[in-house]
Amino acid sequence: MRFRQLNLALEKDDTNRFLPWLIAFMVLLAALSIAGMLMLHQISGVFEHGIQDTMTVQIPAGENIEADEKNVSEALEALKKVDGVLSSNRISAGEISRLLKPWLGETAGSDGLPLPQIIDVEVDRSSNLTAEKLNDFLSPLIPGATVDDHSVWLTSLVDTLHSTELIALSVVFLITLATIGTVVFTTRTGMGIHRQTIEVLHFVGAQDEFIARQFATRAFIVGLQGGIVGILLAAPILYLFDYILRNLEEGLLPRASLDISIWISVGVIVPAVALIAMMTARSTVLKTLKKMV
Amino acid sequence: MAEVVRFENVGLRYGLGPEVLQDITFGLEAGSFHFLIGPSGAGKSSLLRLMYLAHLPTRGLISLFGRDVSTLPHEQLPKIRRRIGVMFQDFRLLPHLTAFDNVALPLRVAGVRESEIRRHVEELLTWVALENHMDVRPPTMSGGQQQRVAIARAVIARPKILYADEPTGNVDDRIAARLMHLFEELNKLGTTVIIATHNEAMVRELGRPILKLNAGRLEIIPSNGTSLESSPDAEEAV
Numbered sequence: 001m002r003f004r005q006l007n008l009a010l011e012k013d014d015t016n017r018f019l020p021w022l023i024a025f026m027v028l029l030a031a032l033s034i035a036g037m038l039m040l041h042q043i044s045g046v047f048e049h050g051i052q053d054t055m056t057v058q059i060p061a062g063e064n065i066e067a068d069e070k071n072v073s074e075a076l077e078a079l080k081k082v083d084g085v086l087s088s089n090r091i092s093a094g095e096i097s098r099l100l101k102p103w104l105g106e107t108a109g110s111d112g113l114p115l116p117q118i119i120d121v122e123v124d125r126s127s128n129l130t131a132e133k134l135n136d137f138l139s140p141l142i143p144g145a146t147v148d149d150h151s152v153w154l155t156s157l158v159d160t161l162h163s164t165e166l167i168a169l170s171v172v173f174l175i176t177l178a179t180i181g182t183v184v185f186t187t188r189t190g191m192g193i194h195r196q197t198i199e200v201l202h203f204v205g206a207q208d209e210f211i212a213r214q215f216a217t218r219a220f221i222v223g224l225q226g227g228i229v230g231i232l233l234a235a236p237i238l239y240l241f242d243y244i245l246r247n248l249e250e251g252l253l254p255r256a257s258l259d260i261s262i263w264i265s266v267g268v269i270v271p272a273v274a275l276i277a278m279m280t281a282r283s284t285v286l287k288t289l290k291k292m293v
Numbered sequence: 294m295a296e297v298v299r300f301e302n303v304g305l306r307y308g309l310g311p312e313v314l315q316d317i318t319f320g321l322e323a324g325s326f327h328f329l330i331g332p333s334g335a336g337k338s339s340l341l342r343l344m345y346l347a348h349l350p351t352r353g354l355i356s357l358f359g360r361d362v363s364t365l366p367h368e369q370l371p372k373i374r375r376r377i378g379v380m381f382q383d384f385r386l387l388p389h390l391t392a393f394d395n396v397a398l399p400l401r402v403a404g405v406r407e408s409e410i411r412r413h414v415e416e417l418l419t420w421v422a423l424e425n426h427m428d429v430r431p432p433t434m435s436g437g438q439q440q441r442v443a444i445a446r447a448v449i450a451r452p453k454i455l456y457a458d459e460p461t462g463n464v465d466d467r468i469a470a471r472l473m474h475l476f477e478e479l480n481k482l483g484t485t486v487i488i489a490t491h492n493e494a495m496v497r498e499l500g501r502p503i504l505k506l507n508a509g510r511l512e513i514i515p516s517n518g519t520s521l522e523s524s525p526d527a528e529e530a531v
């Protein structure tokens with residue numbers, strides 16, 4: 001009996017068949033843009049972390065290896081005495097050439113192209129130590145040494161990332177709006193087809209709530225179908241993207257990946273779409289009925 | 294006897310058009326049986342629409358079961374509608390439901406038990422000679438078959454008032470007689486019946502009182518055959 005009541009208005013007509021697909025397409029777009037935005041956020045987070053605690057000391061290549069070694073060990077010794085320096089690490093020649101490979105190719109580190117020595121300095125930002133101060137301290141000791149404050153170029157990179165993130169956020173916002181609009185519009189269109197059913201149920205004495213529930217249930221199912229299909233379409237694309245990111249040349253970008261929180265955020269789209277469809281159907285039917293006597 | 298339908302100076306116009314019904318005043322007593330006649334376009338369907346609450350009048354007063362319909366809250370209308378059975382001139386069957394499910398609709402909406410629904414619907418569909426078409430959907434039925442499904446849906450819940458708009462237009466004489474018999478049986482059980490029709494032979498044969506519409510005006514002809522103006526008659530009744 002309950003079951004039959006729920007199926008009164010269930011129409012298996014062809015006009016309804018394309019609605020889930022339209023919804024699925026919008027869900028696909030929404031899923032991709034939300035995942036993209038969250039990953040961008042991850043990346044800028046990694047950079048932001050980088051800003052906080054590192055500077056780089058660069059010592060130009062000397063006449064020979066012995067001179068380089070001497071410069072580096074002197075610099076390391078000197079850095080130990082600086083207030084605010086937590087630790088300093090020499091970056092090996094091998095690592096430098098590996099990091100530079102994407103830009104310089106195989107010639108990096110070969111004898112023909114002398115490489116500078118690089119020391120990574122972990123600093124305590126609260127100590128007021130600036131790159132300038134460190135530079136003033138080091139350059140008289142080791143000729144040619146320069147100090148780079150990561151935060152200078154990283155800040156501008158992070159700023160760029162943040163504005164990109166903002167753009168992505170507004171794209172996500174617009175796509176979300178468009179998705180909601182599509183769900184609302186397709187549901188309403190679907191309801192138009194059912195106008196006669198609504199009228200007849202009305203004339204045989206059905207309560208407005210009863211009629212609305214019939215269609216709301218149906219719309220929920222259609223929304224769920226569309227949402228699931230959309231996510232199923234988005235999943236392989238996101239998976240491929242994730243795979244590419246994981247296998248990126250190291251050093252180009254900080255590692256970003258589709259972690260569980262992103263998958264959950266994307267998954268939430270499905271019930272959200274179903275609920276929007278359900279509420280739209282409900283309010284459309286109730287509005288139609290309010291216009292009748 | 295109490296009046297179940299009361300019209301006082303009712304007028305109706307569609308949108309900005311002319312008044313299709315003018316100064317309609319009459320009352321229907323509970324358990325009465327009337328024919329509603331008049332040339333095509335006279336306003337028969339429009340009058341019925343007012344009586345089953347599809348429209349509100351542009352002027353005048355309508356009361357059903359003693360209650361002014363213009364003051365009834367929206368939530369109470371379904372209860373009143375369940376006491377009214379309507380057979381629409383254009384049937385309004387739901388094309389995606391079988392004959393059985395179409396007829397069962399008023400009972401399901403009212404929350405009647407499924408076993409009871411089955412018994413009543415099967416009995417009624419057998420009465421209108423559709424026992425072999427219970428699982429057929431309206432689009433694949435003949436006009437006369439659809440008409441009988443529409444009538445069955447109108448009477449299944451044993452309404453207090455039954456409106457039938459041209460119920461015998463598409464059926465042969467034998468089935469027409471059978472349908473009229475169904476209406477009379479229902480009337481004997483207390484249902485107030487109003488039948489709009491062009492079938493003059495049937496009207497004459499049954500000798501029931503007549504509501505006669507002409508160009509939007511109503512004339513009441515009692516069963517003895519003498520014609521009366523609607524207004525004086527109505528004032529007597531008040």
Ligand SMILES: Nc1ncnc2c1ncn2[C@@H]1O[C@H](COP(=O)(O)OP(=O)(O)OP(=O)(O)O)[C@@H](O)[C@H]1O
Pocket residue numbers: 307310313331332333334335336337338339340382
């Ligand atoms: N929904 C509507 N909108 C505008 N005008 C309408 C509407 N329905 C009916 N009319 C007009 O109202 C008048 C009466 O129509 P109605 O359907 O009540 O006539 P009827 O007596 O039932 O005719 P028939 O015997 O052909 O069924 C007609 O002139 C018709 O054009």
Ligand SMILES: [Mg+2]
Pocket residue numbers: 337338339382458
């Ligand atoms: Mg008519």
